[in-house]
Amino acid sequence: MAISVGRSLVIVFTVGATIFLTRLIPFLFFPKGREIPQVIQYLGRVLPPAVIGMLVIYCLKGVSVTTYPFGLPEFIAVGAVILLHVWKRNNLLSIGVGTVLYMFLIQVVI
Amino acid sequence: MRSDETRLKSYGKAFRAAFPYTIPVMTGYLFIGMAFGVMIQEKGYNFLWAMFMSLVCYAGSGQYLAVTFFVPGIRLTHMIFMEFMLNIRHIFYGLSLLERFGRMGKKRLYMIFSLTDETYSLFFITKVPPDVREDQFLFAIAVLDHAYWILGSGIGAVAGTLIPFDAAGIDFAMTALFTVIMVEQWTEKKNRPCVILGLSCGLVCLLVFGPDGFILPTMCCIMAALLLGRGQFDSVAAKQEEVRMREAEQHGN
Numbered sequence: 001m002a003i004s005v006g007r008s009l010v011i012v013f014t015v016g017a018t019i020f021l022t023r024l025i026p027f028l029f030f031p032k033g034r035e036i037p038q039v040i041q042y043l044g045r046v047l048p049p050a051v052i053g054m055l056v057i058y059c060l061k062g063v064s065v066t067t068y069p070f071g072l073p074e075f076i077a078v079g080a081v082i083l084l085h086v087w088k089r090n091n092l093l094s095i096g097v098g099t100v101l102y103m104f105l106i107q108v109v110i
Numbered sequence: 111m112r113s114d115e116t117r118l119k120s121y122g123k124a125f126r127a128a129f130p131y132t133i134p135v136m137t138g139y140l141f142i143g144m145a146f147g148v149m150i151q152e153k154g155y156n157f158l159w160a161m162f163m164s165l166v167c168y169a170g171s172g173q174y175l176a177v178t179f180f181v182p183g184i185r186l187t188h189m190i191f192m193e194f195m196l197n198i199r200h201i202f203y204g205l206s207l208l209e210r211f212g213r214m215g216k217k218r219l220y221m222i223f224s225l226t227d228e229t230y231s232l233f234f235i236t237k238v239p240p241d242v243r244e245d246q247f248l249f250a251i252a253v254l255d256h257a258y259w260i261l262g263s264g265i266g267a268v269a270g271t272l273i274p275f276d277a278a279g280i281d282f283a284m285t286a287l288f289t290v291i292m293v294e295q296w297t298e299k300k301n302r303p304c305v306i307l308g309l310s311c312g313l314v315c316l317l318v319f320g321p322d323g324f325i326l327p328t329m330c331c332i333m334a335a336l337l338l339g340r341g342q343f344d345s346v347a348a349k350q351e352e353v354r355m356r357e358a359e360q361h362g363n
Binding site: 001002044 | 130131166180234285286307310325337
């Protein structure tokens with residue numbers, strides 16, 4: 001520990017409070033009991049699928065398609081997850097097989 | 111006494127029903143949490159610190175970033191700014207849960223606190239079983255995910271360097287989880303324009319702004335497109351809804 005216990009505690013609570021704030025903000029703007037405006041209800045409906053799309057890109061942000069292995073392990077594994085899930089519609093199976101395949105690709109193949 | 115007992119029983123039911131849905135998050139969180147445990151332990155903080163921090167902070171990338179704060183000379187305002195920018199995407203998550211969380215009574219604040227990417231995503235693929243209360247079911251998902259995260263950090267701080275097998279790539283479980291949820295969203299036709307919007311905004315902003323700062327621009331693009339194209343996205347959704355209502359009516363007859 002390069003800093004004191006007290007300072008460490010302050011850091012933990014500061015970081016915790018900041019992260020909590022980012023999640024709390026929409027609930028501060030639209031508190032319980034107040035009617036939610038139409039446009040916010042609309043955003044609430046359409047945002048989740050858009051956010052999920054963004055999160056998939058977020059997970060793959062470190063992939064380089066210009067240098068070896070050209071993101072192939074990621075694209076193969078994501079493709080396998082999609083195909084398997086369209087076929088079997090089993091969450092655990094798709095995620096499990098995809099993850100093991102990816103680990104195999106980066107540890108053994110490459 | 112009697113009512114306490116029945117309440118406990120219905121919570122037990124909710125946790126049992128929620129557990130299978132959380133298994134993918136368990137896989138991911140245990141190992142990503144472990145990575146955090148290893149990092150913070152290298153800074154001289156033991157497993158109690160690691161678990162305490164995961165209890166209070168609860169954010170993957172946010173905690174990785176926070177590890178770099180435990181050195182002399184970093185201003186608190188700097189930490190607040192960095193953490194806020196890193197987690198700013200979470201501002202938009204609550205918008206979809208205002209009503210559901212509003213029905214959760216005392217549990218509401220904890221639900222908001224524990225709204226990570228993964229927990230948020232799970233809320234949109236899980237179906238509440240008919241004999242389980244919705245608020246208890248969502249609460250069970252949130253608590254289980256949080257517990258995996260705390261446990262993972264503790265294990266990482268104690269024995270992270272002793273893991274007997276090569277876990278490289280296990281964090282792909284999170285990518286796979288989001289991919290599966292995306293496929294699930296895709297099966298409902300009304301969601302497709304939104305999924306495509308999220309993917310394309312993300313991709314374009316990643317190319318323009320680079321991997322370290324593209325999430326905020328992406329969220330702005332998504333919001334702008336959704337607001338400007340409101341008729342477009344909503345009419346698709348509304349049409350879909352109409353068709354489903356009609357089908358339901360016919361089934362009823």
